[in-house]
Amino acid sequence: MYIISALMISAVIALFVGAGLKLSVGNLKANNGRDQRALLAAESGLRYVQSRTAANYGWRADEGLVVNDPDLVIEENNGNIIGLVRASDGQFAQFRIRFNYQDDSAGDADGRPDPAANFRIDSPYVSVNNLLGGSAVPVPRADGPGASVTATSPTPYEVPGGTVCVIVEGRFGPGLSSLSASNLNPPVDGPVTTRILEANLDAAQTPGVDAAAMSAGDMTFELDGNAAVTLSAKDKNQASRLRSRSKIVVQDGGNPNLKSKNGETYTIDGTLQADAEAGVKTQTEDTSTSFYRLEWSDVKKADPAGPSISAGTYVVWDDGTLHYYDMDYNSYVTFIEANPTSVGTIVDNSSLPSGFQFDGSDASKPKFLISGDIHVQATSNNNELNIIPRKGAQEDPPDASGSQTESQMVSSVLSGLSSPDQTGVGAGIYSGPEAARWNIPISGTIPGGEIRAETGSYYSGTWQGVILKEIIPGQAALIVDSGIQPLFSPSIGSDPRGALTNGMTSTFAGTPQLQQILSMILGSGSEMRELNVGSAPATLRADKLKVEFTPPEGQSAILSADGNIRIGANVKGDGGSITSAETIRLVGNGTDLQASIEDGLTLYAKEDVVMSTLKEKNVGSNDWEYKDLKLKGVVYAWGNIEAKLDFNDQSVQKAGKFKLEGTMVAYGGDPSGQPGAGSGGAIDVRAGETEIKYNPAYLLKLDNSPPPGPVKQSLYTVY
């Protein structure tokens, strides 16, 4: 009996032990399943942070309810993030991330308010976003009351600059049964499996070093005589740098031609093409670092709803009157050279805003006074602002490339012509037999539909001409025509091209009409030049016309246009700035422009900034000199920056000095992207003595942080 009882009891015990063992193995495996879910939740949190930081390196996790879907809820609250991820089987997993030190009662070292009570995270693992930082910062463990970070909290390691350290807590289990979209962070009421995932995510770009000049393309200084580039900083202890994503070249000038006590140059290959002083250090440009960024939307511009002037070309005549033409520059050049006496619309100050006034009382020294923000209001014809004397303004000496003589222009036109498209009857404008026409592309629209360089009387049979007649926009017929009689030599009938050559180089050479025809065919080019206004009185030159910025103290004077801005005058003043959604060209006898410290910006162009200080020593002498150019502030171009204060030609007697205090940036594209991602990006300074002084006081509006971009994982740990 005892044996039977013992066996029975043993069997029952064995059954219990067996069931217990099986249960424990099952629990082990079930725990493993919960581990997986918790880890996947943590992974989800990491990927959320990765996406958010890539979109904005300065992300602060304080945007409230960001995702609110039935199967995914994510909410941010003052640096803490809680997310619920629900699979289609209905079970929620949770991730929690804390950037907040939760230390308002312990010194508030993180400088931000604690999260709401239901967003407090009782975990010691604190994440740190140092994507915009230039140096490493510690990663603390929260060991204070309420899981706060205190002054004595341990900091076991650091996160490098340009990196975010993310520590995510992933949780899953029946203890989170009360999780819901409206209750993201309930107290745990049962078993919960927690996994901690830590990762470093690195920015593709890090902040770059400060510099007095930055160019996505080549940075070139072409110097005159024994001149040199002097590189310095306002703070003598601070390094002054030149940065180029390509190369830096200082050519000609003295030896050394690059002087600096604390200068550094950064180029793509770490070399410098200059006779530099021994103290100048050469470094390799790190293309993962950023340039100064100033996006168009962040540029302080004149308010379009505020005081404005009509877009067009404003021309100052010798008598001190101001004439307005509702035309862009190229159209005006074409028009005025054909119609040199056209007065346009005479403007007086009553039709101009008070912040933009013209003073022609001294006709020998007329000036514009800009004392407030002025927006250039586009018309149906153009969106530019051009201010020039009647004679125009010469940007380059006549011998400079791009400033062609008439004979060169004729050669260019003729070299592009082959056999006529039509000859004889119908080819000319009067259906006479002596005519030939070439169908050619043109630049822009011909005012009035055609331009005629012609002589004689058709009805008496002495007529001959070279004509450009528009067919459709961008296309025209170039016609050489002599009516009935073969007046050209050789005759058009026997040698049409020879007759045209004769007409351009002899019969009509030097006439405004021929220049107009040539300009329409070749384009006026982007350069400014003196204009052929025939015998019209035009002795006023750009060096005698002044555009002066005179804002009251503490106020700004910003000239803003959506199109090009060309100023053929002496530009000067304190607290002024010019912004253009296209190109800025300042051509005249010197520029002395200083930005306000508050705004910092002097010139900003979405295309190029071109400055020339050319002056003809004596009118008609063909002897040229360059005056000095002084800028204080920021000169910023999406494209190129070009300063023309010298030209290597015998006709140029003197180079100008170039002085910049602040910084200049040729970004090479839209600053919202990477430097050099667009077109341009070169800095080209041709000058005598060149002084570049880095002054951070003008850089307040510039953003040295890198543009957002992918962040890549560089460390991954699970514990």
Place this chain on the structure above:
Amino acid sequence: MRRHSRAFSLAELLVALALIAVAILSVLALSIAVARGNREGVDKTVGTVVASQVLERLVDQLRADEPVGFKAAFWGGDFTSNPFNTGILTNNKTEYKYEIFARTVTDSSGASLGGSTPDNRLKKVDVTVYWWDSDSETHQGYGDLKVTVSRLISEGEL
């Protein structure tokens, strides 16, 4: 004086045996229930592990863009009704059928969470695993043999 001991009566013996039988049967029933519950846990755990493996394999395929165009197809649309991908995975001689669903995560305004930054989208991926041959097959005592796991995949991790 020696007392004479009395033997169990038949009735006593029957009652004792009945009690022992009831106890044994109760323990057996309990054991079966525990084993069944335990089996469910184990099954779902294995299913979870398999689903996680499918997720990891998906991430690897996206990184390698294998086959070519796989990545573009994944980011090219949402797959909420029809799966982006299906297949069978064998683990310990059991065949697991899986289906992958994915959708782009958007904020409350409907904009992609990654903003305008290129290659910065975020997808929520659900992997559902079935086993024992049929999508609808049930196992005695604990319903469908199906597990679903989810996680976010960022374009930046690929």
